[in-house]
Amino acid sequence: xxxxxxxxxxxxxxxxxxxxxxxxxxxxxxxxxxxxxxxxxxxxxxxxxxxxxxxxxxxxxxxxxxxxxxxxxxxxxxxxxxxxxxxxxxxxxxxxxxxxxxxxxxxxxxxxxxxxxxxxxxxxxxxxxxxxxxxxxxxxxxxxxxxxxxxxxxxxxxxxxxxxxxxxxxxxxxxxxxxxxxxxxxxxxxxxxxxxxxxxxxxxxxxxxxxxxxxxxxxxxxxxxxxxxxxxxxxxxxxxxxxxxxxxxxxxxxxxxxxxxxxxxxxxxxxxxxxxxxxxxxxxxxxxxxxxxxxxxxxxxxxxxxxxxxxxxxxxxxxxxxxxxxxxxxxxxxxxxxxxxxxxxxxxxxxxxxxxxxxxxxxxxxxxxxxxxxxxxxxxxxxxxx
Amino acid sequence: xxxxxxxxxxxxxxxxxxxxxxxxxxxxxxxxxxxxxxxxxxxxxxxxxxxxxxxxxxxxxxxxxxxxxxxxxxxxxxxxxxxxxxxxxxxxxxxxxxxxxxxxxxxxxxxxxxxxxxxxxxxxxxxxxxxxxxxxxxxxxxxxxxxxxxxxxxxxxxxxxxxxxxxxxxxxxxxxxxxxxxxxxxxxxxxxxxxxxxxxxxxxxxxxxxxxxxxxxxxxxxxxxxxxxxxxxxxxxxxxxxxxxxxxxxxxxxxxxxxxxxxxxxxxxxxxxxxxxxxxxxxxxxxxxxxxxxxxxxxxxxxxxxxxxxxxxxxxxxxxxxxxxxxxxxxxxxxxxxxxxxxxxxxxxxxxxxxxxxxxxxxxxxxxxxx
Ligand SMILES: Cc1cc2nc3c(=O)[nH]c(=O)nc-3n(C[C@H](O)[C@H](O)[C@H](O)COP(=O)(O)OP(=O)(O)OC[C@H]3O[C@@H](n4cnc5c(N)ncnc54)[C@H](O)[C@@H]3O)c2cc1C
Numbered sequence: 001x002x003x004x005x006x007x008x009x010x011x012x013x014x015x016x017x018x019x020x021x022x023x024x025x026x027x028x029x030x031x032x033x034x035x036x037x038x039x040x041x042x043x044x045x046x047x048x049x050x051x052x053x054x055x056x057x058x059x060x061x062x063x064x065x066x067x068x069x070x071x072x073x074x075x076x077x078x079x080x081x082x083x084x085x086x087x088x089x090x091x092x093x094x095x096x097x098x099x100x101x102x103x104x105x106x107x108x109x110x111x112x113x114x115x116x117x118x119x120x121x122x123x124x125x126x127x128x129x130x131x132x133x134x135x136x137x138x139x140x141x142x143x144x145x146x147x148x149x150x151x152x153x154x155x156x157x158x159x160x161x162x163x164x165x166x167x168x169x170x171x172x173x174x175x176x177x178x179x180x181x182x183x184x185x186x187x188x189x190x191x192x193x194x195x196x197x198x199x200x201x202x203x204x205x206x207x208x209x210x211x212x213x214x215x216x217x218x219x220x221x222x223x224x225x226x227x228x229x230x231x232x233x234x235x236x237x238x239x240x241x242x243x244x245x246x247x248x249x250x251x252x253x254x255x256x257x258x259x260x261x262x263x264x265x266x267x268x269x270x271x272x273x274x275x276x277x278x279x280x281x282x283x284x285x286x287x288x289x290x291x292x293x294x295x296x297x298x299x300x301x302x303x304x305x306x307x308x309x310x311x312x313x314x315x316x317x318x319x320x321x322x323x324x325x326x327x328x329x330x331x332x333x334x335x336x337x338x339x340x341x342x343x344x345x346x347x348x349x350x351x352x353x354x355x356x357x358x359x360x361x362x363x364x365x366x367x368x369x370x371x372x373x374x375x376x377x378x379x380x381x382x383x384x385x386x
Numbered sequence: 387x388x389x390x391x392x393x394x395x396x397x398x399x400x401x402x403x404x405x406x407x408x409x410x411x412x413x414x415x416x417x418x419x420x421x422x423x424x425x426x427x428x429x430x431x432x433x434x435x436x437x438x439x440x441x442x443x444x445x446x447x448x449x450x451x452x453x454x455x456x457x458x459x460x461x462x463x464x465x466x467x468x469x470x471x472x473x474x475x476x477x478x479x480x481x482x483x484x485x486x487x488x489x490x491x492x493x494x495x496x497x498x499x500x501x502x503x504x505x506x507x508x509x510x511x512x513x514x515x516x517x518x519x520x521x522x523x524x525x526x527x528x529x530x531x532x533x534x535x536x537x538x539x540x541x542x543x544x545x546x547x548x549x550x551x552x553x554x555x556x557x558x559x560x561x562x563x564x565x566x567x568x569x570x571x572x573x574x575x576x577x578x579x580x581x582x583x584x585x586x587x588x589x590x591x592x593x594x595x596x597x598x599x600x601x602x603x604x605x606x607x608x609x610x611x612x613x614x615x616x617x618x619x620x621x622x623x624x625x626x627x628x629x630x631x632x633x634x635x636x637x638x639x640x641x642x643x644x645x646x647x648x649x650x651x652x653x654x655x656x657x658x659x660x661x662x663x664x665x666x667x668x669x670x671x672x673x674x675x676x677x678x679x680x681x682x683x684x685x686x687x688x689x690x691x692x693x694x695x696x697x698x699x700x701x702x703x704x705x706x707x708x709x710x711x712x713x714x715x716x717x718x719x720x721x722x723x724x725x726x727x728x729x730x731x732x733x734x735x736x737x738x739x740x741x742x743x744x745x746x747x748x749x750x751x752x753x754x755x756x757x
Contacts, residue, residue: 134712136641159713204716205723211713269516276740331730332697335738336537337513339731340580343572347536347582348513356575360727363708364716371712373651 003296005072013076020084023049029085033260035330035354037208037361038087040123040165047089047120057094057118064102064110065118071246071302075295082252083259090162092124093117097170100187100236104228113168113189127157127171127190127214128237134159135374137172138181138234142216144173144188146223151175151188153196153219159368163199163212166192172237175230185233189225196220206361207341241370242308246299249319251292257326258284260351261333267349268333277333284326291318313379317372320365327359389671391455398441398452399459405436406467412721415468419577424472424541430502433473440500442478443485447493448500454612454678458619458670465623465732468724470577472541474616479539480506482612483548484596486605487559492596495561506561507540509549509583510606517737519550519606524585526553531560531590535567535583537735542571542579548596549583550606557602560595562588576731577724607682610736614689615677617732621700622670624725624732628707629659631722635711646710655706662699669695687749690742696732697739704729 005013028042038046050056058074060066069077082088098117101109116122133140142155153173163169169190176184190197196219202211228236261281268274298312331338334352346353366372380386391399409429418424433439442457443449457478464473477499484496498504513536514523524533535549545564550557568584597605633656636647646652669692676688704726708715715722733739 129713132640134641136643139641139643203718205718205727207718211717267513269514269518272744273516273740276744280740332734332738332740335516335734335741336511339537339574339734341573341575341577343570343582345570345582356727356730359730360723361716363705363723363726364713366709367712367716371709373649376651 005076009072009076012073013080016077016080017084019053020080020086024084024086025049028087032085032087032256033351035260035351035358037210043087043090043165044120044123046086049120050089051118051120054118056089056120057098059095060098060102060118064098064114071299075246075299078247078252079255082256085256088250088253090123092126092162092166092170093122096126096240097124097168097189100170100227100240103239104187104232104236106224108224109189109227122168123162123166125160125163125166125169125192127160127163127169129159130156131158135371137237138185140172140174140185142171142173143177144175144186144221146175149223151221151223151226153188153190153216153221155216157214157216158212159202160199160212160214161210161368163192163214164201164209168192169214170227172233175233179231182234183231185237186230187227187233187236188221189227190219190221194219194221204361204364206357208357208361210361246295246302249291249295249315250323251288251295251319254288254291254319254322254326257323257330258288261326261330264334264349264351267337267352280329280333284322284329287322287325291315291322294318310383313383316369317375320372323365324359324362327355327362330355331359391459392453395453395456395459398456399463401436402460402463403466405432406463406469410467410469410471412468415470415577415724418470419573422542422571422573422579424470424579425476425505425543426471429471433471434502438473439477439502443481443496443500447485447488448497449481449485453674454615455674458615458674461616461619462623462626462670465620465728466627468577468624468721468728472539472543472578474613474620475507475539475541475578476505476544478616479508479609479613480548483508483510483559483605483609486608487597487601488605489597489601491561491593492559504546505540505544506546506548507538507544507581508609509535509538509547510609511538512536517741519610520557520603522550522552522557524549524551526551526558526560526590526595529590531562531585531588533585535585537574538581538583539574539578539735540581544581547583549585550602553598556599557606558595558598559602559605560590562590562594574731575734576728578731607686608678611677611685611689613736614693614742615673617736618666618670618673618692618696618700621696621729621732622666624728625663625666625700625703628704628722628725629656629663632656632659632707632710639712652710655710659703659706662703666696666700666703683749683752686745687753690737690745690749693733693737694739694742694746697734697742700729701733 031038047056054067057066058069062068101113130140144151144153171188171190172185173188174184175186196217198215200213201209265274265277294311334355337348337352338356440450441452445451481496481499484492510519512523512534515521548561550559566588570582574580636652639646673688673692679685707722711722714720
């Protein structure tokens, strides 16, 4: 066993750190340091910057334009990205529809869509969930009816993150209601500017607009925007669930949050308050270390070309729980300083000023991307042999 | 022991519940959330008519002699209704401080609160002192008052404030007009309104100092315990609603062709919430009585335990309520997330969990000394 990074990896870290130092824009760094989420402009500027280095799609195979990094290098990159105060990239293009396209897409589709994702130019959103198809995604009802050289899409999606920013949506639709639920689903790419498509905002309990409802009334989608064959939608969706698990735990960003919290301890009123906070933080750091070493095992296995083992199963569950606990600790440690909601001048330490909004939003992280209950159902089936 | 509520308390609770059901809804709450003035004239008058303004105070000082238990009954219903009417911030909180201060000037001001004329807030917190209310950072040097007050809950409308200050190493309570300070107003986590006050060598007169020294300490400490109990009542009311709404949701929300309440893990979550709610109720009954005990040590130990417990389990119930609701649980449109914010807020006003754990340990040590 060797639990240290190699010299090459250390050199790699150094060069990335230097680049981050010189290139993460100040306004973005300040936004993350405040605990706020980047707006569209910041998000896109950052992704284009990474795109110009060829680093935005660092998880992609070289043949499709990835930089050819090992999983360890990708992990290091993510750590350096987070600790430099840069936001995570939006998952929809890079981590979701991109891999779907280079795995299932036609040559024409690859040519048409991959470059825009690579350069951070096309923004995507994910149209899976519906009002009555959340955890039970296979029961989705949005219908696509073939009509000559196009489909007509009718129905409704909900909880569509960043639909109001996106140029394109990848969407699960029902193309056949005569077969078993899972077999009648197809994967369509839909231009957000198509007539008949309407985006309505949903405000979440952090007071912000991230989520949307998307309504489709006779939305015309060209047949060439079907990925794979009709009826392959479910297979594609399942492929995504098992794709790229090496940064799913969010370790790098949790580190960043814990460090932010550490830097604010001095603002607490008394020595006792400080000591209690330090102790609580230590508890979180110990838990983070357990998560991180589990994550390292997944990374190392990936570099050896081995499939994900059972050690990777808990990464999403433990990662999201820990994100929530850290955000809760931030609010509670801030105490009075966390109570103001819309004041212009923060009361005392600035990080506590946004802490309660973040805490509110992160209640969602055990719900989206497959709730933790559903994750456990899946794992029980996969692992326990009961 | 007897856990039966006095008949009068039950009546007060029923009246409060009925009044709020008829006069306050989630829509009223949302409308109020978007206002910076939280004093809605009709409802304010209605509360006055119900006798709530005098209820918290002894008959000897012009009140109607209600107990902490009675006031908790009202505050519980306000919490259940998500009601933002500043009953606690403008009546109970300043009124109790004035009653505990018990000087001719303070009682004269209390009179004007009971009659509904005065708009007085309490400014006992600042970020430098945090929850340590007996050691505020505001300084009274001779006739000059300097420093800051934060999170002064005032419904957005107070024109006077009771502040605590250190005069040398003596605590003092001073009443002064809002005008004397630089004021920044904002919304808090639970949707209520508050202000930060900056005092820059504000000149004060002798009559404005309500009390000093031990008398001030005792008043602030009794006030703190009283308000801790009210926090618990408010959280209990909110948790009761979250539990009911979540149970109802589990009965009706369908996924995989069946109600989510048919999944065993959801049933276990709900049983845990049910059990927690029972224990929260026990703690509320305990603190509603002991929170105004004449035995200061017992009183402090009771409020510390209750607040520490609530900060853990009441918050837990609302978090789980969101989880069981899925996506809709994190939206502004549904009340569940608003209850979560209310409970989080109440768990952090008047001391967070760690603060109360420390108080609990100290109270235990003192109790041993007495024995
Ligand atoms: C912030 C946020 C962003 C999102 N972004 C997107 C997006 O961009 N695109 C998109 O398509 N979707 C998105 N979603 C939707 C998300 O995937 C769904 O919310 C999620 O799948 C849960 O579905 P639901 O909300 O309908 O809850 P439900 O499925 O109704 O679940 C309610 C509760 O029941 C539990 N439950 C359900 N079934 C079972 C079972 N069999 N056993 C045990 N427990 C069960 C759940 O765990 C949950 O606690 C987002 C959601 C949120 C909150």
